[in-house]
Amino acid sequence: MRPKVMQLCLSNGWGGLEMYPARIIPELARQGWEAHGLALAGSRVAASLEAAGVTPLTMASRGQALWRVGSILAYLKAHGIEVIHCHKSSDLRLGALLATLRPGLRLFFTDHMGVTRPKRDPYHRWAYGRVTRLFSISEATRARNLRAFPLPAERIRRLYLGIDPAPYVEGLCEGECASLRAELGVPEGAVAIGLPGRITPGKGQRVWVEALARLAERAETGGLASAWHGVVIGGLGAEEGSNAAFVEELRMRIQALGLDARITFSGFRADLPRCLQALDIVCTPSRNEAFGLTVIEAMAAGRPVVGASSGAIPELVSPDTGRLAAPESPEAWAAALAELVDDGALRERLGAAGRKRVLDDFTLAHHVAALVAEYAGQPSREEA
Structure with missing residues (x-):
């Protein structure tokens, strides 16, 4: 059975961050992973996931997603999903809650924007403490992330983005x-x-x-x-x-x-x-x-x-x-x-x-190969 990952992006916006899950889904499939999605109903993220061949689980709002955490956990269990990948810091509350309620769930977060303020208060220590790996998309953002996030250096890794050339x-x-x-x-x-x-x-x-x-x-x-x-x-x-x-x-x-x-x-x-x-x-x-x-x-x-x-x-x-x-x-x-x-x-x-x-x-194939190695708990030294 193929390993499975849920891409979690509860955003109503539309930019590189929001485009990312749908961009990597075809390559994830080619490299043997089955992708699922969690998005806001009616959002462009949800539409992009549909266009990529994934029918996402949808929520009316982030608040609804939090109080429907039980149904999301049931969805994860029914589909055998052991990996969640978040793309907005505001979604980490839900991701961390899911990881807390379901021990063994691997939680990943990509900082697409580059953090500008320290995040070391008790809430952020709890939320980021549940993250298996935080991805920085450049050395410049990794340097800022090392200063800002309450995580040891080995859990913050640089992973450059890629494209289909x-x-x-x-x-x-x-x-x-x-x-x-x-x-x-x-x-x-x-x-x-x-x-x-x-x-x-x-x-x-x-x-x-x-x-x-x-x-x-x-x-x-x-x-x-x-x-x-x-x-x-x-x-x-x-x-x-x-x-x-x-x-x-x-x-x-x-x-x-x-x-x-x-x-x-x-x-x-x-x-x-x-x-x-x-x-x-x-x-x-x-x-x-x-x-x-x-x-x-x-x-x-x-x-x-x-x-x-x-x-x-x-x-x-x-x-x-x-x-x-x-x-x-x-x-x-x-x-x-x-x-x-x-x-x-x-x-x-x-x-x-x-x-x-x-x-x-900088090919998408190279990026996703490093990503799925992380999902599977076999990180490449090259991306450290």
């Missing part, structure tokens, strides 16, 4: 690429500088816009030979995870800088792997990224990355795969972009090295 490396034919670039507003012959992700103040779009203004000044003074065009890829409203007021603020700043013709807002794109292949440079200026999924997606697509020299991004981007720039310095960003805009051979070389690194280190 296939959609990013399949490649677009020349005609498809030209058509998609035109759809994204990129003029023929221009170097496309893309910025994918949620449009919110913490993601660094402000410094990127200011850097492009300085890039435009270089072009006007003859310091830049190639034409370029900026593309912001991401939803434009709250329903797509972005800050509508901030989007409008960015638009006004772009207009004030005279960059209307040089920067396009694409809106949300369901075909991000294809869009990344249609770009020439991908930027990730987020000041405090816990991991940087967009970074490895861009690298898988063979695109050089310019990333912030803070948070976890320096763990992913090296001089062989891209460039780093101070997150608050438009001048540093403009310099890094100028180097890549004017050197197509360099872009190609960095992109090829980035793709190889993803295939070597």
